[in-house]
Amino acid sequence: MEAEAAKFLGAGLATLGMGGAAIGVANIFSSYLAGALRNPSAADGQFARLIFGFAVTEALGIFSLLVALLLLFAV
Amino acid sequence: MADPIHQFEIKNIVSLGEIGGAEIAFTNSAAFMFATVATIFLFLVLATQGRTLIPGRWQSLAELSYEFVATTVRQSAGNEGMRFFPLIFSLFMFVLVANLFGMLPYAFTVTSHIIITFGLAAIVILTVILYGFFNHGAGFLKILVPQGIPMVLLPLVVGIEIISFLSRPISLSVRLFANMLAGHITLKVFAGFVAGLSGIGALGVAGAALPLALTVALTGFEFFVAFIQAYVFTLLTCLYLNDALHPGH
Numbered sequence: 001m002e003a004e005a006a007k008f009l010g011a012g013l014a015t016l017g018m019g020g021a022a023i024g025v026a027n028i029f030s031s032y033l034a035g036a037l038r039n040p041s042a043a044d045g046q047f048a049r050l051i052f053g054f055a056v057t058e059a060l061g062i063f064s065l066l067v068a069l070l071l072l073f074a075v
Numbered sequence: 076m077a078d079p080i081h082q083f084e085i086k087n088i089v090s091l092g093e094i095g096g097a098e099i100a101f102t103n104s105a106a107f108m109f110a111t112v113a114t115i116f117l118f119l120v121l122a123t124q125g126r127t128l129i130p131g132r133w134q135s136l137a138e139l140s141y142e143f144v145a146t147t148v149r150q151s152a153g154n155e156g157m158r159f160f161p162l163i164f165s166l167f168m169f170v171l172v173a174n175l176f177g178m179l180p181y182a183f184t185v186t187s188h189i190i191i192t193f194g195l196a197a198i199v200i201l202t203v204i205l206y207g208f209f210n211h212g213a214g215f216l217k218i219l220v221p222q223g224i225p226m227v228l229l230p231l232v233v234g235i236e237i238i239s240f241l242s243r244p245i246s247l248s249v250r251l252f253a254n255m256l257a258g259h260i261t262l263k264v265f266a267g268f269v270a271g272l273s274g275i276g277a278l279g280v281a282g283a284a285l286p287l288a289l290t291v292a293l294t295g296f297e298f299f300v301a302f303i304q305a306y307v308f309t310l311l312t313c314l315y316l317n318d319a320l321h322p323g324h
Contacts, residue, residue, distance in 0.1 A: 048150055048310060055307045059246035062253050066245075069253075 007071055014068040021061020028053045079263035083187055083256070104191070107183045111173045140168070144309060151313040155320050162202065163316075166195060167309040174255060174301035178294070186304075187255040189248060196248035199312045207319035217322045247311055254304050258297045265290045 032050050036043035087100040122137035130138055144164045148156045170186060177184025185191055207215035219236045220229070268286035272279040 048147065051303070051307055051310055052314065055250065055311060059242075059250060062246065062250050063242075065253050065257075066249050 007075060011068040011071040014064050014071060017064025018061040021058055021064070024057040024060070025054055028057060079260045079267065082259060082263065083184070103183045104185055104188065107173070107176055107185050111169060111176055111185065115168045115172055147309060148313050151310060152317040152320060156313060156316055159316050163309055163312055166199070166312060167305055170195070170251065170308050171302065171305035174305055175298070177255060177259065178298060178301060184255050184259055186251055187259060189252045192252040193244070193248040196244045199247065199315060200244045203315045203319040207322060210319070211322050215319070215322050218318045222323070243315065247308065251304050251308055254300055258300055262290065262293055262297060265293060
C-alpha cells in the first residue's frame with residue numbers, strides 16, 4: 001500500500017473514535033433530561049455540572065479528530 | 076464548489092518587514108482581533124456611561140454579562156476565585172465576541188486557528204501553575220494525589236492524574252479550535268450544495284431547497300455553539316483555577 005493511501009485510511013479510521021464520544025455526550029444529556037423531568041426545580045442548579053461533563057466527554061472525541069488532522073496535515 | 080478551507084486563509088494587510096527570516100505582518104486575523112477588542116471596549120464603556128438605578132437596555136446587557144460570569148466564578152471557584160474575575164471575564168468576552176464575529180458573512184473567525192486558542196489556553200494553565208506554586212509551594216502537587224485512595228492503587232491514579240493534567244492545555248485549546256473549524260466547514264459545504272444543485276436546471280433549484288433549509292438551521296446552531304464554547308472555556312478556566320486556589324480537593 002502506498003504511504004499516502006495509508007495516511008488517508010488512518011485518518012478515516014481515527015474519526016471512528018468520535019462515535020464513542022457521541023454515545024458519551026448523548027448519555028450525559030439523556031440522563032440530565034431524565035433527572036430534570038423528575039425534579040425540574042433542581043435542574044437549573046446542575047447546568048454547570050452538565051456542561052462540565054459534556055466538555056470532558058467531548059474532549060476525548062476531539063482527541064480522535066486531532067489524530068485525524070495530524071495524520072492528514074502533519075505526518 | 077467553493078473551497079471550504081479558503082475562509083481560514085491568513086492574508087497580510089500590511090507587511091512590517093522581517094525578523095530572522097520570518098515575516099512580520101499585520102494580518103486579517105490581527106485586524107479581527109483588534110475589532111473584537113474594540114467592540115467589547117465600546118460596548119462596555121458606552122453601556123455603563125449613564126449609570127441609572129433602573130438599567131436601560133444596554134446597561135442591563137452589560138450587567139447581565141457581568142452577573143453571568145460572576146455567578147459562574149463564584150459557583151465553581153468560590154469567593155476567592157473572584158480575584159481572577161478580570162482575567163476570566165476578559166477571556167469569556169474575547170472568545171464570545173470573536174466566535175460571534177466569525178458568524179458574519181465574509182468575516183474571519185479568529186478562534187478557528189489553533190495558535191490563537193492555544194495562546195489563550197497557555198495563559199490559563201500558566202496562571203494556574205504559577206499561582207499554585209507561588210501560593211502553596213510544594214503543596215500544590217497535592218492536586219495530583221486524590222484523597223481516600225488505597226495505597227495499592229495510588230501509583231496508577233497519580234499516573235492518570237499527571238496525564239490528565241498535561242492534556243488540559245491541549246483539550247482546552249483544541250476543543251474551541253476544532254468546534255469553530257468544523258462548524259464553519261460544515262456550513263460552507265452545505266452552502267456549496269445549494270450553489271452546485273441550482274446550477275443544473277429547474278429540478279436542481281427545487282432540490283436545493285433542502286440543503287438551503289439545513290444551512291439556515293445550521294447557522295442558528297452555530298450561534299448556539301459559539302456561545303456554548305465560550306461558556307465551556309470560561310467554566311473550565313474557573314475549575315482549573317479552583318485547583319490552584321484549593322489544591323487539597
